[in-house]
Amino acid sequence: xxVRAEEIxxxxxxxxxxxxxxxxxxxxxxxxEAGDGVARIHGLSGAMLSELLExxxxxxxxxxxxxxxSVSAVVLGEYGDIKEGDEVRSTGRIIEVPVGDSxxxxxxxPLGNPIDGKGPINTTRTRPIERIAPGVTLRKSVNQPxxxxxxxxxxxxxxxxxxxxxxxxxxSTGKTAIALDTIxxxxxxxxxxxxxxxxQKAAKxxxxxxxxxxxxAMEHTIVVAANxxxxxxxxxxxxxxxxxxxxxxxxxxxxxxxxxxxxxxxxWAYRQMSLLLRRPPGREAYPGDVFxxxxxxxxxxxxxxxxGSLSALPIIETxxxxxxxxxxxxxxxxxxGQIYLESDLFxxxxxxxxxxxxxxxxxxxxxxxxxxxxxxxxxxxxxSQYRELAAFAQFGTSDLDAATRRQLERGQRATEIxxxxxxxxxxxxxxxxxxxxxxxxxxxxVPVSKVRAFExxxxxxxxxxxxxxxxxxxxxxxxxPELAERVKxxxxxxxxxxxx
Numbered sequence: 231x232x233v234r235a236e237e238i239x240x241x242x243x244x245x246x247x248x249x250x251x252x253x254x255x256x257x258x259x260x261x262x263e264a265g266d267g268v269a270r271i272h273g274l275s276g277a278m279l280s281e282l283l284e285x286x287x288x289x290x291x292x293x294x295x296x297x298x299x300s301v302s303a304v305v306l307g308e309y310g311d312i313k314e315g316d317e318v319r320s321t322g323r324i325i326e327v328p329v330g331d332s333x334x335x336x337x338x339x340p341l342g343n344p345i346d347g348k349g350p351i352n353t354t355r356t357r358p359i360e361r362i363a364p365g366v367t368l369r370k371s372v373n374q375p376x377x378x379x380x381x382x383x384x385x386x387x388x389x390x391x392x393x394x395x396x397x398x399x400x401x402s403t404g405k406t407a408i409a410l411d412t413i414x415x416x417x418x419x420x421x422x423x424x425x426x427x428x429x430q431k432a433a434k435x436x437x438x439x440x441x442x443x444x445x446x447a448m449e450h451t452i453v454v455a456a457n458x459x460x461x462x463x464x465x466x467x468x469x470x471x472x473x474x475x476x477x478x479x480x481x482x483x484x485x486x487x488x489x490x491x492x493x494x495x496x497x498w499a500y501r502q503m504s505l506l507l508r509r510p511p512g513r514e515a516y517p518g519d520v521f522x523x524x525x526x527x528x529x530x531x532x533x534x535x536x537x538g539s540l541s542a543l544p545i546i547e548t549x550x551x552x553x554x555x556x557x558x559x560x561x562x563x564x565x566x567g568q569i570y571l572e573s574d575l576f577x578x579x580x581x582x583x584x585x586x587x588x589x590x591x592x593x594x595x596x597x598x599x600x601x602x603x604x605x606x607x608x609x610x611x612x613x614s615q616y617r618e619l620a621a622f623a624q625f626g627t628s629d630l631d632a633a634t635r636r637q638l639e640r641g642q643r644a645t646e647i648x649x650x651x652x653x654x655x656x657x658x659x660x661x662x663x664x665x666x667x668x669x670x671x672x673x674x675x676v677p678v679s680k681v682r683a684f685e686x687x688x689x690x691x692x693x694x695x696x697x698x699x700x701x702x703x704x705x706x707x708x709x710x711p712e713l714a715e716r717v718k719x720x721x722x723x724x725x726x727x728x729x730x
Contacts, residue, residue: 340471392531
């Protein structure tokens with residue numbers, strides 16, 4: 231039967247009108263082998279490092295090994311049903327995380343998914359987790375303090391905005407406690423905090439979140455959690471995700487503080503991934519680029535010339551107080567100082583258990599307030615000398631000269647006054663007056679056993695009777711001779727009138 235010309239014309243017209251379907255070119259590969267959360271893929275010649283790949287079961291992966299014949303990827307989701315021959319598609323996207331103010335007060339996965347049961351996070355902004363750190367010309371010197379509220383740190387090892395200060399020590403020596411006290415102390419301030427939990431027990435992360443909520447600190451805090459039950463890939467991503475969220479705050483002209491708890495478990499996760507990816511192992515079975523692993527997020531902490539800063543408090547767990555191990559020495563070399571917590575001091579009741587001899591803040595002194603710098607003067611040196619003298623004097627003090635005896639007594643009182651209960655950060659004014667009571671000699675006639683009671687009663691007295699003085703020190707922390715004289719009179723009046 232002959233087809234009429236009109237019918238042909240109408241068919242062609244319909245086809246032309248319906249034409250316009252978009253064509254998308256996608257790089258497609260197939261799985262060669264899979265197991266233990268790692269997949270080797272043939273094809274994907276155009277894949278980029280850290281690119282997101284989509285597997286046939288809906289899971290996502292990260293391309294980490296780009297070889298001539300294949301690409302090795304770490305699977306982020308379920309990997310049990312990924313098998314040989316499965317199709318894998320490239321997405322053309324480097325892995326990203328959501329950022330913005332709506333993240334404040336939330337607990338999120340390294341990929342940005344909320345895990346706190348408070349519903350979705352309302353943000354449309356995302357940033358790639360890998361970025362080049364700000365260059366030298368974009369940075370500004372560190373000269374503004376991060377007030378931790380911990381007397382011994384603010385007096386002897388001050389931390390500045392834009393600084394990287396390592397907290398290092400054996401397990402259960404109070405490393406996380408220092409980080410949490412610092413976060414709690416920012417309540418009502420202008421510092422937004424990010425707490426990154428890497429490889430921690432879910433119960434511990436829940437406990438940390440509970441502590442922050444109890445102390446009203448969750449409002450200004452973002453928690454990024456990759457728990458011990460999560461895959462090594464998620465634990466690997468966690469610090470970069472947290473750092474990206476902090477960078478968003480920094481580049482908006484504000485100040486942020488990030489805590490990495492802890493980078494030892496991050497290195498373990500990376501070692502596990504690298505061995506599964508068949509990368510050549512080096513010292514302690516870590517891959518050769520393990521230094522670069524930690525320098526990437528830590529170097530992104532900075533204070534910018536344009537305004538804004540990101541300060542970092544990485545935590546490293548040592549084994550048997552060995553600070554010369556591979557990962558500790560790596561991170562010590564990247565950071566601007568370390569707070570070393572010693573298990574012997576912790577067990578003897580000195581908390582925070584800071585070893586003054588091995589701890590240092592390389593740039594923090596320029597960020598220390600003038601008042602604190604004036605009153606804490608040679609405290610660090612005195613404490614280091616005291617520890618040496620105390621070790622010597624344990625064999626007997628009868629033969630010691632009067633000056634050495636005085637130094638020992640001053641050191642004993644300093645040790646007591648620098649003790650501090652957890653979750654009780656002090657204001658700058660309180661710290662300044664308490665440290666001045668020590669260095670100015672007001673404690674010299676107070677029995678060592680009563681020093682803690684003296685401090686507690688003094689803080690109560692200052693809070694109720696000397697509010698104007700404390701507000702003045704807090705607002706303008708400059709230590710003048712006139713102010714020193716006023717504080718000395720207040721301390722003498724307190725000693726004469728208040729039992730302790």
